[in-house]
Amino acid sequence: MKSAVEPLKARRIYLLLRDRIVAGELPPGRRLPGEPVLAAEHAVSRVTVRRALDLLEKEGLVQRKAGSGTFVHDTRTVRPIVADLSNVLSHLIDMGRSTDVKLLSFGYGVPPESIAESLGLKPGERVQRSVRVRLIDGEPFSYLTTHVPEWIGLTYSEAELAARPLLELIERSGVTTERATQAINATLAGPEPAAALDLEIGSPLLTLTRIVYEPSGRGVEHLHALYRPDRYSFHMDLVRTGSDGERRWSPALGWPRGIDKSKADKNKTEKNKQGEKPTRSPRVTKQRS
Amino acid sequence: MKSAVEPLKARRIYLLLRDRIVAGELPPGRRLPGEPVLAAEHAVSRVTVRRALDLLEKEGLVQRKAGSGTFVHDTRTVRPIVADLSNVLSHLIDMGRSTDVKLLSFGYGVPPESIAESLGLKPGERVQRSVRVRLIDGEPFSYLTTHVPEWIGLTYSEAELAARPLLELIERSGVTTERATQAINATLAGPEPAAALDLEIGSPLLTLTRIVYEPSGRGVEHLHALYRPDRYSFHMDLVRTGSDGERRWSPALGWPRGIDKSKADKNKTEKNKQGEKPTRSPRVTKQRS
DNA sequence: CAAAGCTGTATTATCCATCATACAGGTTCC
DNA sequence: GGAACCTGTATGATGGATAATACAGCTTTG
Known part of the structure; x- marks a missing residue:
């Protein structure tokens, strides 16, 4: 045996x-x-x-x-970067840290069936496939594999993909993005992601799979992201909503400063617990959207 | 070297x-x-x-x-259960599948400092600590470690904890829960979780850490959850919000039907379970015929 | 200072994962 | 049927991880 x-x-x-x-x-x-x-x-x-x-x-x-x-x-x-559900790196921006992108692979072809199906493609329809690694302060933290229908992918160049967010390029092509679904899970690092993320094979990874749809319902982007858990994690604030019968948690829409708060708060709740108004975090947005 | x-x-x-x-x-x-x-x-x-x-x-x-x-x-x-961000098992309920809870550990004591800090406890303040495993159709899928301030924990019994959701018990005690923060990450299974979840040590796990606060800002529950990624994952729908300058994704509050559909086809295969009992696989090291 | 810890390093022996090879038995296709 | 695949199984040889032991050098404590 x-x-x-x-x-x-x-x-x-x-x-x-x-x-x-x-x-x-x-x-x-x-x-x-x-x-x-x-x-x-x-x-x-x-x-x-x-x-x-x-x-x-x-x-x-x-x-x-x-x-x-x-x-x-x-x-x-050694704190990980914090992102909210929209995948926006919260205090990354505040702290003025820089992210770089390295393009590992770029090309066109017919995607595997599972991708084609989730994008709602016609059989044989081609896509652009790219693999990118994102770095913060020179250290890699995410490994992104994206599939985009060819007719969208052709509207921008390889160099543009390395320089600007993919979603921005998609929208620039005239497509309106309206709805998306995403799933978060965990997996182990295979050889390529491990090498790209400077990890050993078999390390744990956080995964995010997101499919972006245009209003008609066609998929315009399939993203499969792998994150180093020591450098990246998802955070969110929840509020208790619903009437008594059906109570549940809903994401707080007020803006993220949540994590920093949960940390700053701890000292606060201890020392001065008079209801100090949460200071609106100065939106120093470095405009990176 | x-x-x-x-x-x-x-x-x-x-x-x-x-x-x-x-x-x-x-x-x-x-x-x-x-x-x-x-x-x-x-x-x-x-x-x-x-x-x-x-x-x-x-x-x-x-x-x-x-x-x-x-x-x-x-x-x-073989699809994982799907939960939304509120940690509600979506179609679990629809499909009438049953979840059971096994209480592995229950007791009171002074928590580690990191927990005390995140709950905003006074030094030396005691908590109730419990470890539970949740099963679906007899198969374990989550390993939950919770810490609750002692004064809340004393309002319910060990048996009640095994039978009802913890948050319900907390609210029953008169505490109002209003706000929570949570973080999602990934890790590897250590010995105890691995055993409880019927996994090998070193398997990947999805983690959720949630802290629930009452209106005054004091923490009333610290939850550390480990999920088997093959049986559990987080899903959410997003919509594109914000005006042109600051566009971003926000969680859709309307109900997920996108994911459910993809899974609705239940081609029940007969390969489901053989009669073999999964209780304890005898670790056969060597076998000669 | 001296004793008792501790980490750092080396050596040899043992055990287990892997290798290389061989053969049995089933499936596919001509 | 029979050739050419395939998976299942067994064998002894080999290399790397681990065990057992010993000692050096540093830090803390009395």
């Missing part, structure tokens, strides 16, 4: 420790149990424990000091 | 093939290249290729026929 492919022991221990760290069970600054102790606890050799700690260190979750110990790193310094 | 912990080759090839399948490059029904061909392509032995195919088969992505070949399975029969 097959012996199921089991993760390496080092990886096992890495995941275990990582969980305890991100769960807060091991708070920032705390010293981890010594390597011999960990080795005994998990019934592995010290070499294996060190491999696990190597991984944690490479991810910036712990910091090792020779002769002293291994300490949980203050992760607050 | 440290030889970095590299994923097993079998896993590598598994991920590669999986990507090509879900991307639609290998459409349902298509025969995969033969095992010897795959082995040559990836410069590995046939045994390793088989291990990769074993994984794909176990996930239902391919179907093997002795003497004939390995075929891409029609994945449309």
Whole structure:
């Protein structure tokens, strides 16, 4: 029979420790149990424990000091970018950080059936396919694969795609975009995304699949996005709506400053809990839409 | 030099093939290249290729026929549950499927600092912590860790928690919930979640962290949820809003019918469940005939 | 300073995933 | 039927991950 492919022991221990760290069970600054102790606890050799700690260190979750110990790193310094549901990078703009785009692949052809179906294409209809990587401060954080019907794709050049948001190019071509559906999920990094995102194969990735429709109902863009979870995540504010019978959460439409708030608030609710009016975040929009 | 912990080759090839399948490059029904061909392509032995195919088969992505070949399975029969952003299982209700809850852990204590901070607790303030697993049709799909201030948690019993939604219990206690923030991300399964969700360690998971606030701004619930991506995903409809200068996507509040339709075709295959009981697969390491 | 920790590093032995190969049995097609 | 595929299964050889052990150098503590 097959012996199921089991993760390496080092990886096992890495995941275990990582969980305890991100769960807060091991708070920032705390010293981890010594390597011999960990080795005994998990019934592995010290070499294996060190491999696990190597991984944690490479991810910036712990910091090792020779002769002293291994300490949980203050992760607050390494925060992921925050995006709202519209995929707008919230405080990216405020902070004036720059994003670059690298175009990995560009071409035309007949798409796989699943894409054709979701775009509502006629059999054999051609699309433009592109693969892009987006970087922030030189570090890659997203891997985008897009499919656009050929008749739209032909209205802009390869260089334009690398320079401007795709949706802007689509709208410039005269198409009106009105409706979209998107799904968020998780997956593991295959070889190409892993290489492009500077990750190891098998790393976790956040996925977003979005299909944009024009009013007639035809699809005009199919986006498959992969995000590094340590550099990107989706945030949103919810408000309780509906009358008593059918209560549920709805996305807050007031504007995002939500995440920053949830963080700024914590200090506030503690110290001065008089209802200070939430300061309208100064919309310093760098105009990047 | 440290030889970095590299994923097993079998896993590598598994991920590669999986990507090509879900991307639609290998459409349902298509025969995969033969095992010897795959082995040559990836410069590995046939045994390793088989291990990769074993994984794909176990996930239902391919179907093997002795003497004939390995075929891409029609994945449309194995679709994840769909939830909107409010975390409401959309057509789950329509279809009359049942969800059960298993309570894995229940107790009171002082939470880790990161939780206390996000709930806005006073130092040393106690919380109720619970870990639950949610199942659909007997299969686990989510692993929920919740922290609730003690004064709220004491208003209901352990049994009630296992039977009713937590938020309902909180509101029953007299607390009004008004606002919440949530973040969606991805991670790898550690030992406990993996066991509870019937997954291998290192499987990808979708995460949702939600903090619910009462009007005064105090946190009343901290939820950390892990979802199996093959059984759960977030979907939403977006509409293009805003005037010309500042166009963006907003969540559509009207009801999703787009996604439901794509799934409405329930070609129930007979391959659903064999009589085998999934309780505990005896880890057969070696077997000689 | 000295003792007791700790991390960093090296060595050798063992175990397991992978390799290379061979063969059995089913399916497809001529 | 029979050739040419395919998957299923078994074998021994090999290499990399892990184990067990030892020691060096640093930090903290008394």
